[in-house]
Amino acid sequence: MATTDRAIASAEAHSAHNYHPLPVVIASADGAWMTDVEGRRFLDMLAGYSALNFGHGNRRLIEAAKAQLERVTLTSRAFHHDRFADFCTQLAELCGMEMVLPMNTGAEAVETAVKTARKWGYRTKGVPDGTAKIIVAADNFHGRTTTIISFSTDEEARADYGPYTPGFEIVPYGDLAALDAAMTDNTVAVLLEPIQGEAGVLVPPPGYLAGVRELTRARNVLFIADEIQSGLGRTGKTFALEHEGVVPDMYVLGKALGGGVVPVSAVVSSAEILGVFRPGEHGSTFGGNPLACAVALEVIAMLRTGEYQQRAAELGDHLHHELGLMTTGGAVETVRGRGLWAGVDISPSYGTGREISEKLMDRGVLVKDTHGSTIRIAPPLVISKEDLDWGLEQLRAVLTR
Ligand SMILES: *Cc1c(COP(=O)(O)O)cnc(C)c1O
Numbered sequence: 001m002a003t004t005d006r007a008i009a010s011a012e013a014h015s016a017h018n019y020h021p022l023p024v025v026i027a028s029a030d031g032a033w034m035t036d037v038e039g040r041r042f043l044d045m046l047a048g049y050s051a052l053n054f055g056h057g058n059r060r061l062i063e064a065a066k067a068q069l070e071r072v073t074l075t076s077r078a079f080h081h082d083r084f085a086d087f088c089t090q091l092a093e094l095c096g097m098e099m100v101l102p103m104n105t106g107a108e109a110v111e112t113a114v115k116t117a118r119k120w121g122y123r124t125k126g127v128p129d130g131t132a133k134i135i136v137a138a139d140n141f142h143g144r145t146t147t148i149i150s151f152s153t154d155e156e157a158r159a160d161y162g163p164y165t166p167g168f169e170i171v172p173y174g175d176l177a178a179l180d181a182a183m184t185d186n187t188v189a190v191l192l193e194p195i196q197g198e199a200g201v202l203v204p205p206p207g208y209l210a211g212v213r214e215l216t217r218a219r220n221v222l223f224i225a226d227e228i229q230s231g232l233g234r235t236g237k238t239f240a241l242e243h244e245g246v247v248p249d250m251y252v253l254g255k256a257l258g259g260g261v262v263p264v265s266a267v268v269s270s271a272e273i274l275g276v277f278r279p280g281e282h283g284s285t286f287g288g289n290p291l292a293c294a295v296a297l298e299v300i301a302m303l304r305t306g307e308y309q310q311r312a313a314e315l316g317d318h319l320h321h322e323l324g325l326m327t328t329g330g331a332v333e334t335v336r337g338r339g340l341w342a343g344v345d346i347s348p349s350y351g352t353g354r355e356i357s358e359k360l361m362d363r364g365v366l367v368k369d370t371h372g373s374t375i376r377i378a379p380p381l382v383i384s385k386e387d388l389d390w391g392l393e394q395l396r397a398v399l400t401r
Helices: 002-012 059-069 083-097 106-123 144-149 176-182 208-218 240-244 291-304 307-329 353-362 385-398
Strands: 026-030 033-036 041-045 100-103 131-137 170-171 189-191 222-226 248-252 265-269 332-337 342-346 374-377
Touching: 002 033, 002 248, 026 176, 041 385, 059 291, 059 342, 083 100, 083 248, 083 265, 100 106, 106 131, 106 222, 106 265, 170 176, 189 208, 208 222, 208 240, 222 353, 291 307, 307 332, 307 342, 307 385, 353 374, 353 385
Parallel strands: 131 170, 131 189, 189 222, 222 248
Antiparallel strands: 026 033, 033 041, 100 265, 248 265, 332 342, 342 374
């Protein structure tokens, strides 16, 4: 433990305390497994909040990155580079859309979607300048920038960061009537997570997302789907919205798009909508860089096969079946989610989410709690059924008394 304790003490002394990590210090990882500085192995049941959908050290992704590292890594958008067109074309095609605006982190892509919607509102819809409204859902998580936390309902994420950016309207998630009532002639967009990840893997009522699609279409309002965590295979489909047969006006993508190797994010939409931008009106030094494009191209190729979506669907059915069985014992109160993604509400008498996470860590399983006594389970999609079962066995053991 000495090595671990020293590393943690040193991190605490010299890094801002904006996180409270579990007391484990990872040194290497492969597939669904991580190894710490003491040589202990842990099953990764978080997968970097879905950034690691394809697992740690995925050979295809590492080889793609290595090959690109030897050629060219950064040009800035001042010049063209030879991976850019393929990346944009193939990502647009994967999304069934026309245009891509690449960024790096998820928050930047959400900011880009907000700017796109406002510009579209003024230039195309004809909303009076400075009056555009974007409707969002309570308990959302869209990132950490000043504008994004301005429309958060999480006090921890929001407090002390004012003055806040105006122009957002918050309605309850899953409530179509409230959304309808909030819409005005100045509404330019509705921004939603198809499944709310950070809120505890909340799946909206059946028909809600299709209803949002109908309402937004009828009112000439853009439907922006933040699929940063729900997209790219996690739920058993390429996009979580597909479960409801819904196509948004704009996808916001991130996390798994970078294959767990580099940060890659993007807004994907129609030529009409993304066509609002002219040179100089928006940008990013690193957005769409050659290394990012090379890795993301490999991610897109892997998703095109459909095999990861299928794995997530099959293993997800198994995961939800097993978790469902645990609800009869009383220790597990509720299980939500879709595909290889679950929010598990544990009876508070078994401890806080943090305490359960620590007990799982002691048994070699790494998860992350959300609020109260909720833990989320989202292993890499490459996890084997045997490893998943072993992980679930550890959860059962922690919940046995
Ligand atoms: C993680 C996340 C973001 C923010 O992404 P970052 O890369 O951390 O900026 C935005 N939206 C959703 C739904 C997310 O899960």
